Amino acid sequence: MGLGDRHQKKDVEAALKRAEAAGLKVTHDKNRHRWGWVICCPCSKNVTVYSTPSSQGEEANKIDQFTGKHRNCA
Numbered sequence: 001m002g003l004g005d006r007h008q009k010k011d012v013e014a015a016l017k018r019a020e021a022a023g024l025k026v027t028h029d030k031n032r033h034r035w036g037w038v039i040c041c042p043c044s045k046n047v048t049v050y051s052t053p054s055s056q057g058e059e060a061n062k063i064d065q066f067t068g069k070h071r072n073c074a
């Protein structure tokens with residue numbers, strides 16, 4: 001992710017960093033509600049990341065679960 005692509009919720013931002021560290025692609029689009037996606041390029045699955053999730057802990061867990069499932073795809 002480039003500068004200015006940080007998620008405003010720090011738990012979610014931390015989970016996005018873990019996803020990137022695991023080799024997944026994090027894409028930010030400037031949609032109001034949808035912050036972007038975490039993408040597993042080898043199997044082309046993805047998970048949507050919301051800008052203002054009702055629970056940032058649950059949003060972070062969702063990302064961590066996706067990362068755990070896909071970190072070994074490559």
Ligand SMILES: [Zn+2]
Nearest residue numbers: 040043070073
């Ligand atoms: Zn995968």
